[in-house]
Amino acid sequence: MCKIAIVGAGPSGCMAACNLNKKFEVTLFDKSSPLKTLLPTGGGKCNLAHAEYDFKELAKSYPRGEKFLYSVFSKFSTAETLDFFEKIGVKTYTREDNRIFPLSNSSQDVRTKILNQMHHCKFKKEEVLSVKKIDSGYEIKTTKAKYFSDIVIVAIGGKSSYKTLQDLGHTIVSPKPALVGLKTKQNFKNVQGVTIKNCKILSDKKEYFGNILFTNDGITGPPVFELSSVNARKSFPYEISVDFINEDLDLQKLFDENPHKNLGNLLAEFLPKSIVNTLFSVDLTQKCYAVRANTKVLVNNFLRKYKFEIVGTRKDGETVACGGVSLGEINSKNFESKLNKNLYIIGEVLDIDGFCGGYNLQYCWSSGYLSANSINDKCKKM
Numbered sequence: 001m002c003k004i005a006i007v008g009a010g011p012s013g014c015m016a017a018c019n020l021n022k023k024f025e026v027t028l029f030d031k032s033s034p035l036k037t038l039l040p041t042g043g044g045k046c047n048l049a050h051a052e053y054d055f056k057e058l059a060k061s062y063p064r065g066e067k068f069l070y071s072v073f074s075k076f077s078t079a080e081t082l083d084f085f086e087k088i089g090v091k092t093y094t095r096e097d098n099r100i101f102p103l104s105n106s107s108q109d110v111r112t113k114i115l116n117q118m119h120h121c122k123f124k125k126e127e128v129l130s131v132k133k134i135d136s137g138y139e140i141k142t143t144k145a146k147y148f149s150d151i152v153i154v155a156i157g158g159k160s161s162y163k164t165l166q167d168l169g170h171t172i173v174s175p176k177p178a179l180v181g182l183k184t185k186q187n188f189k190n191v192q193g194v195t196i197k198n199c200k201i202l203s204d205k206k207e208y209f210g211n212i213l214f215t216n217d218g219i220t221g222p223p224v225f226e227l228s229s230v231n232a233r234k235s236f237p238y239e240i241s242v243d244f245i246n247e248d249l250d251l252q253k254l255f256d257e258n259p260h261k262n263l264g265n266l267l268a269e270f271l272p273k274s275i276v277n278t279l280f281s282v283d284l285t286q287k288c289y290a291v292r293a294n295t296k297v298l299v300n301n302f303l304r305k306y307k308f309e310i311v312g313t314r315k316d317g318e319t320v321a322c323g324g325v326s327l328g329e330i331n332s333k334n335f336e337s338k339l340n341k342n343l344y345i346i347g348e349v350l351d352i353d354g355f356c357g358g359y360n361l362q363y364c365w366s367s368g369y370l371s372a373n374s375i376n377d378k379c380k381k382m
């Protein structure tokens with residue numbers, strides 16, 4: 001009988017456990033409760049995949065790992081994920097923005113259904129301190145005891161220590177937070193909680209679209225998360241430019257048509273008054289007919305090219321790790337380490353991360369399934 005240890009019972013580790021042959025002796029180790037990290041996903045609703053069925057298109061939504069994922073998604077991607085969930089009793093629906101959720105809109109429900117598939121596994125609530133290669137397999141040392149295993153799957157996520165893997169010879173690409181809000185040099189305490197809809201952010205010639213929300217120390221919201229992901233390795237500070245209007249607007253015509261309106265009221269037609277008052281420092285009481293040409297340039301820059309100086313990351317958002325175990329050391333067909341036979345490394349602990357929208361869980365399901373499938377084949381021959 002094959003003895004398999006899974007270190008980390010998050011989405012990727014549990015997906016592997018569900019798909020391992022039920023005859024094997026499988027033990028999951030987690031310092032916390034199994035699938036606890038699934039609970040906050042999608043704001044508690046669990047955005048478990050994204051309705052993109054072309055595997056190369058799907059891989060484009062991963063700022064780190066795109067090429068590596070071609071091989072992965074060509075074998076297990078969105079359609080296979082939905083099949084898996086259907087089989088375990090999780091019906092799903094696709095939202096207008098192509099995000100896929102369980103019909104129950106409950107990550108707790110998804111968690112229960114996955115755990116129901118894992119009755120053949122032992123679970124040990126123990127922190128793993130080290131995984132050592134020994135002659136015939138691996139020795140796993142936890143806070144409580146030592147265990148032996150033929151095969152180990154490491155699925156510890158992106159928020160834990162990488163020491164176990166470094167001790168096994170693996171290279172770690174230094175982790176940085178991605179899919180997070182951003183801190184700005186400007187202080188937005190007066191306008192925190194205010195949202196501006198349908199903005200366009202410009203950074204390094206790339207464009208990001210959506211609603212921006214002001215926080216006490218910066219900005220957040222979907223386009224900010226995407227920007228934080230693409231720029232995860234960029235050093236601070238850096239500047240971005242925001243078009244708050246993002247549609248055709250003839251400013252001169254507007255001034256001509258509203259000569260007796262004061263500037264503040266004119267701008268309030270486009271942006272919340274609190275934003276205008278806080279972010280724009282010209283005399284807002286002047287009438288439109290009296291606004292000088294140089295002030296009109298300032299108005300245009302304020303509405304269409306507002307500059308934010310980004311000085312760091314916030315802790316909100318999905319917060320996935322950009323960085324982790326270097327992909328050159330992993331076989332993209334099955335997630336086995338190229339340095340250590342019978343060691344598999346899956347999920348967020350690898351240097352792979354996707355945008356918001358179900359991409360990160362999709363990758364966890366794919367890596368969990370492919371590692372389990374490879375182990376099933378291997379153990380038949382052992």
Ligand SMILES: Cc1cc2nc3c(=O)[nH]c(=O)nc-3n(C[C@H](O)[C@H](O)[C@H](O)COP(=O)(O)OP(=O)(O)OC[C@H]3O[C@@H](n4cnc5c(N)ncnc54)[C@H](O)[C@@H]3O)c2cc1C
Binds near residue numbers: 008034155346360
């Ligand atoms: C707030 C939030 C919302 C999110 N929403 C979505 C979403 O809707 N859709 C989406 O696709 N993605 C979402 N994500 C991202 C997604 O949750 C992660 O990509 C995913 O959880 C990674 O799974 P994993 O199994 O690789 O690692 P993790 O989920 O981090 O699990 C790792 C497990 O390993 C355990 N562990 C770590 N070290 C040890 C050790 N030494 N010994 C024992 N156990 C250990 C941990 O306790 C943990 O249980 C969200 C993330 C956050 C933070």
